[in-house]
Amino acid sequence: MTPKINRRTKIVATVGPGSESEDMLARLISAGVDVFRLNFSHGSSEQHALVAKRIRKQSAIAGRYVGILADLQGPKIRISTFREGAVQLAEGDPFRLDLNLGECEGDQRAVGLDYRELCNFVSRDDILLLDDGRMRLKVDEVTASTVECTVVIGGKLSSRKGINRLGGGLAAPALTIKDMADIKELSHVKPDFVAVSFVSSAADIQQTRDLLNESNVDAGIIAKIERAEVVADEEILNGIIRASLGVMVARGDLGVEVGDAQLIGIQKELIARARKMDRVVITATQMMESMIDNSMPTRAEVFDVANAVLDGTDAVMLSAETAVGKYPVEVVKAMSDAALGAERQAVARTSRYRLERQFSTAQETIAMAAIYAANHYGNVRGIACLTESGSTPLLMSRLSSGLPIFGMSARPETLQKLTLCRGVVPKFFDAGAFDDEEIESRAIEFLQDGGYLRKGDSILLTKGTVMGQTGSTNIMKILEVQ
Incomplete structure (x- = not known):
């Protein structure tokens, strides 16, 4: 198989x-x-x-x-609504953003605002971007309740479209x-x-x-x-x-x-x-x-x-x-x-990342060593990582590799978090159900039954001396599938 x-x-x-x-x-x-x-x-x-x-x-x-x-x-910053649902803006048209205008009062010349603080965060010559940048307004004058603009890039503007400022800075x-x-x-x-x-x-x-x-x-x-x-x-x-x-x-x-x-x-x-x-x-x-x-x-x-x-x-x-x-x-x-x-x-499967730096914990050392070993020993088909919190497979996933990292845990909440980690395959495996001396063979058997390994393959396994304890990963082994 x-x-x-x-x-x-x-x-x-x-x-x-x-x-x-x-x-x-x-x-x-x-x-x-x-x-x-x-x-x-x-x-x-x-x-x-x-x-x-x-x-x-x-x-x-x-x-x-x-x-x-x-x-x-x-806090999506948006304009309010138009009487007719939308207006057509043309380059050079004057257009006003007006805090005094209510719902459905917008027209060809002005529209209201959902964001009451806009006048405090824009200045003359700012460029305002409407509808994800499809239209642009240049700010000519700012008062306590209005922003007077000139249309730089026009188009059809409909109700509730978003406002951004070129360069950012609209605080909310x-x-x-x-x-x-x-x-x-x-x-x-x-x-x-x-x-x-x-x-x-x-x-x-x-x-x-x-x-x-x-x-x-x-x-x-x-x-x-x-x-x-x-x-x-x-x-x-x-x-x-x-x-x-x-x-x-x-x-x-x-x-x-x-x-x-x-x-x-x-x-x-x-x-x-x-x-x-x-x-x-x-x-x-x-x-x-x-x-x-x-x-x-x-x-x-x-x-x-x-x-x-x-x-x-x-x-x-x-x-x-x-x-x-x-x-x-x-x-x-x-x-x-x-x-x-x-x-x-090839660039997606290899990495020199962190090879020049010191590791801070035994857990990180094992995680980095495991990926390096797996990438350089051709017979290894994956990494079986027995984990409590999911930290070790996350660390492993920061390095590029072509091999699957099997995040194996009895904690569903840990496995759910691993669904976002690149290269990590979350698998429910209750190591606590087995005696210490049979955990390794059971883990291999579990992955072999799942179709991930076959006879003659090698698997790199990491775990902690004390199973069930978060942050205790300190063992790495290369095991052969019998």
């Missing part, structure tokens, strides 16, 4: 009207989804809780650990009243991860953690990097990354604020920085957007996914493609194929 080949890069798929049924969730899991994203910008807490139950049910039927990511809406708290209310309801959803939008400092992450603890929700926090001022300040950025389980390269709003040309380098830097700091990283936004309406991706989209994989991202994310798209299953398969294609390249 040929051992199974696992895709190392994880796929995050957004659930929406096109994918929330039990049948479609089952098909998406079968196609290769590792984590489902619940977008709290839409739908009620009750709806999200119902979908979460369906995901848990279908993942159990499939015999796979599949994570759930609750993505909080955050990361957690809105709605977000805080949603966090209180997360105990019904029981997500494995919570994404915080428009993070501006490590304090935003700590506030989220405190609120999650108050609601008895044990979830890893993912910081969405979307503000230009955050990526421009290394100290703030590092603080955010350290405070989080991981980060999301949210290329929509971030790209609008910094410009697409700058975004290319920022994506690569964020991925490298997160991995260096032992954090997971998700690359998101428009990765296969043409497949909302088409059954095949463009070549450029395949290259985009592949480049993120070669950069070292843990996961690539689908948004509207699976939430409302016509081909949710096909787009997951296409993304999986693109990721596998990139992972076959």
Whole structure:
């Protein structure tokens, strides 16, 4: 029997009207989804809780650990509404953002604002970006309640579109009243991860953690990097990354604020920085957007996914493609194929990362040594990592390798967290059910029965002297499959 080949890069798929049924969730899991994203910008807490139950049910039927990511809406700064629903702006037109205008009072000359503080954060000659940068306004004058502008790039502007400032700096708290209310309801959803939008400092992450603890929700926090001022300040950025389980390269709003040309380098830097700091990283936004309406991706989209994989991202994310798209299953398969294609390249399977630095703990030493040994001993087919907290397989996954890391634990919450770690295959294995002298043979037998190993292969196994104790990994062995 040929051992199974696992895709190392994880796929995050957004659930929406096109994918929330039990049948479609089952098909998406079968196609290769590792984590489902619940977008709290839409739908009620009750709806999200119902979908979460369906995901848990279908993942159990499939015999796979599949994570759930609750993505909080955050402080999206938006214009208000137009009488006719939309207006057509032309280059050179005057246009006013006016705090005094209410709902449905917008017209060709002005529109109201949902964000009451805008006048305090913009100045003459600023460039405001509407509808993800599709339209641009130049600020001519700012008063206590209005922002007088001239249209630089026109187009059709409809109600509730977002506002950004070129270069960033529109301040608003990361957690809105709605977000805080949603966090209180997360105990019904029981997500494995919570994404915080428009993070501006490590304090935003700590506030989220405190609120999650108050609601008895044990979830890893993912910081969405979307503000230009955050990526421009290394100290703030590092603080955010350290405070989080991981980060999301949210290329929509971030790209609008910094410009697409700058975004290319920022994506690569964020991925490298997160991995260096032992954090997971998700690359998101428009990765296969043409497949909302088409059954095949463009070549450029395949290259985009592949480049993120070669950069070292843990996961690539689908948004509207699976939430409302016509081909949710096909787009997951296409993304999986693109990721596998990139992972076959030698650069994706080897790494000199950390070879020049000292390790700080026995656990880290074993994790790094295991990956190095596995990459340089041709008969090794994978790494069996017996883990309590999941820290050791996370550390292992920071180095590039072509081999699967089997995160083996009796703790379901640990296994759920590992669904985002690149190259890690979460597997339930209760080492405490066996005598110490038979744990190794039982672990090999378990992986052989699962089709991951065959006779004559070698497996590299790591564990702690004291099983069941967090942070105790200090043993590495190379074992042959009999």
